Every structure is written in structure tokens, then in C-alpha cells.
Amino acid sequence: MHTFFPEIKPYQRHIIAVEPPHELYVDESGNPDGIPVLFVHGGPGAGCGKFDRRFFDPQIYRIVLFDQRGAGRSRPHAELQTNSTQKLVEDIEFIRKTLGIDKWVLFGGSWGSTLSLVYAQTYPERVLGLILRGIFLCRPVDLLWFYQEGASRLFPDYWEDFIQPIPEEERHDMMNAYYRHLTGDNQIQQMTAAKAWSLWEGRTATLRPNQEVVESFTEPHRALSLARIEAHYFVNNAFLEENQILRDAHKLADIPGVIVHGRYDVICPLDNAYLLHKAWPGSELNIIREAGHASREAGIVDALIRATNDMAKDLGERPDQLA
Known part of the structure; x- marks a missing residue:
């Protein structure tokens, strides 16, 4: 089993101003002359974490992490103004140009897979390859499954805490109800809602209970941006047209891709990955038998690191792709 690469520190940090009022935190680690790879975090609103640069061999990859609008170390925190999928796609393209990168690999999980796919469908000529985990197509049926009825029947005890x-x-429209609480003037109500929203997600993210994952979701700074920004996106159908990602899957035809998805993923059920794989002939689908949604589950980590190693090897054999 592959495990995380050793912890490394960034060799460069940037604050990149995009559309006001947003300033994005970006850092680079690994090999400055290596294969450029962008880590695209989930949520939206989760921000990057301490494990995220450890999926990549630092001798081979130039590892770029960034916190999306309102998330992590980007400013202002939990900001919803001018925060949409299309804005984030343009932020990624602006980061690429700012860092002087011609083409790069995108590595994204959950919402990070959504955003990576939309970017790749918008700028296919800039993508060397995609490594995606926990596919989230952001269809209305996917949102209703997790926030209205579906997952609630598998975790009725956790759901009771979520609706409280x-x-x-x-409660007939949980997403809009939460959105009202998370964007209201009552800060105590806002934080209570943020913690309950994030606790529901953290508890259901792994096949086996994992307190460390739950604590990372419910840490107050992260919980507020995660809940506010997710609710903002989801009441707006993630700012996507109906079935947009599958509809535009043909635009991925020339991009190699690896899909890693837990068999027992409750947040983003497996049909998301299966349908994407069928619509994207250049993709490889790895269903991880004993895993749920989280990136830190052993089988998921193993498959993702195998994928980054294999992609580096493949790109090394096709140096024209890196030119």
C-alpha cells in the first residue's frame, strides 16, 4: 500500500489579487522544474490542508496549492460576493498565467473534482491530465440525496443532529433553510448552523468512524467557510447548467484521466463516477472496495498516489506534452 509522501514545506508563497474583494493564497512546493500539478480542494469552502501536498513525489512534481475564494487563507474569509464556479475557473487560469505555467495536471476531490472538470472542459488545451477522487457532478439529484432525503436514511441518528x-x-427545503441561517445577521445562529452542517459532512465522509476527520470539518474557521460557501453554491445549483459536466464530457476526449471513488461513498454516490467514466473514454475508473468519500482513507490514498506516480511516468515518456 502506498502512503503519504513525507511532509514538506512550500518554497514559495503568494497572495494573488483577483476580482475585488478577493485575494487568493497560493503556495508552491516540490521541484520548481518538475511537472506542474494543481491541487484543487473540496467544499467549496474547505481550503487546503496539511496532507494535500503529500500525494505527489516532491522530486518529480511542482506542486501548486491554492485556497479558493473565501476559503482557507484566502481573503476575505467566507465571502460570498462574486463567488461562483465560473469565477473560480477564471481564478485557476489566472494563477496558471501568473506562475508562468503552460500546461498542468489537475488533482481534485469531491467539489475539487467538479471544479477540475469544468476547468478542463473550458481550457482543455491547458490540461496534461486529471486525477480525480469522489466525483461530484453537482446535479440536483446529488444535492437532494445528501441534503434532503437519501443519505438521511443511512444515518438517521446523524441526520437528527443535522436538522436540529x-x-x-x-425542513422541507434544508438547503435554503440553512442558507438563510448561514447568511443572517445573528452570528451565534450562523456559527451553530455552520457547525451542524460541517458535522453532518464530517461524520459521513468515511466508511469507518474517524474522529480526526470529523474534527477537521468542525474546526470553527473551516466550518464557517465550508458551510456558508457550500450552501451559497448549492442553492444556486453550483452555478452549472443542468447535467453540464456529463453533457460536455466530449471535451475531455484528448485528456488522460484517473478516477478514484470509494464503493461506499455516501456524500457522492458511486453513480457519479460511473456515469462520468462511461462518458469519458480516456478515463480509468478505480473503485475502492473498502472506502467512503474522504481522501485520507487508506485505499483512497494508495490509489491516488499510484495515479500520481503513473501519470508522472506517462508524461515522462511523452515529453512533447510538457513542452
Whole structure:
């Protein structure tokens, strides 16, 4: 089994101003002359974490991490103004140009897979390859499954805690009810809602209970941006047209890709990955038998690191792709 590469520190950090009021945190680590790879975090709103640069061999990859608008170390924190999928796609392209990168690999999980796919469909000529985990197509059916009815039947005890902050008369539309609480003027109500929203996600992210994952989701700074930005995106159908990612899958035809998905992923059920794989002939689908959604589960880590190693080898055999 492959495990995380040793911890490394960035060799360069940037604050990149994009559309006001947003400033993005970006850092680079690994080999400055290596294969450029962009880590695209989940949520939206989760920000990058301490394990995220450890999926890549630092001798081979130039590893770029960034916190999306309102997330992590980007400013202002949890900001919803001018925060949409299309804005994030343009932010990624602006980062590429700012760092002087011609083409790069995109590595994204959950919402990070969504954003990576939309970027690749918008700028296919800039993508060397895609490594994606926990595919999230962001269709209305996917949002209703996790935030209204579906996952609630698998975790009725956790669901009871999730609905608790919402008055009974508002529970017929949990996403909009949470959005109202998360964007209201009452800061105590806002934080209570943020913690409950994030706790629901953290508890259901792994096949086996994992307190460390739960704690990372419910840490107050992260919980607020995660809950506010996710609710903002999801009440707007992630700012995507209906079935947009599968509809535009043909634009990925010349891009090699690896899909890693847990068999028992409750947040983003396996049909997301299966349908994408069928619509994208150049993709390889790895279903991880004993895993849920989280990137830190052993089988997921193993498959993702195998994928980064294999892609580096493949790109090394096709140096024209890197020119």
C-alpha cells in the first residue's frame, strides 16, 4: 500500500489579487522544474490542508496549492460576493498565467473534482491530465440525496443532529433553510448552523468512524467557510447548467484521466463516477472496495498516489506534452 509522501514545506508563497474583494493564497512546493500539478480542494469552502501536498513525489512534481475564494487563507474569509464556479475557473487560469505555467495536471476531490472538470472542459488545451477522487457532478439529484432525503436514511441518528438547528416548518427545503441561517445577521445562529452542517459532512465522509476527520470539518474557521460557501453554491445549483459536466464530457476526449471513488461513498454516490467514466473514454475508473468519500482513507490514498506516480511516468515518456 502506498502512503503519504513525507511532509514538506512550500518554497514559495503568494497572495494573488483577483476580482475585488478577493485575494487568493497560493503556495508552491516540490521541484520548481518538475511537472506542474494543481491541487484543487473540496467544499467549496474547505481550503487546503496539511496532507494535500503529500500525494505527489516532491522530486518529480511542482506542486501548486491554492485556497479558493473565501476559503482557507484566502481573503476575505467566507465571502460570498462574486463567488461562483465560473469565477473560480477564471481564478485557476489566472494563477496558471501568473506562475508562468503552460500546461498542468489537475488533482481534485469531491467539489475539487467538479471544479477540475469544468476547468478542463473550458481550457482543455491547458490540461496534461486529471486525477480525480469522489466525483461530484453537482446535479440536483446529488444535492437532494445528501441534503434532503437519501443519505438521511443511512444515518438517521446523524441526520437528527443535522436538522436540529432548523425549525420544523422549514425542513422541507434544508438547503435554503440553512442558507438563510448561514447568511443572517445573528452570528451565534450562523456559527451553530455552520457547525451542524460541517458535522453532518464530517461524520459521513468515511466508511469507518474517524474522529480526526470529523474534527477537521468542525474546526470553527473551516466550518464557517465550508458551510456558508457550500450552501451559497448549492442553492444556486453550483452555478452549472443542468447535467453540464456529463453533457460536455466530449471535451475531455484528448485528456488522460484517473478516477478514484470509494464503493461506499455516501456524500457522492458511486453513480457519479460511473456515469462520468462511461462518458469519458480516456478515463480509468478505480473503485475502492473498502472506502467512503474522504481522501485520507487508506485505499483512497494508495490509489491516488499510484495515479500520481503513473501519470508522472506517462508524461515522462511523452515529453512533447510538457513542452
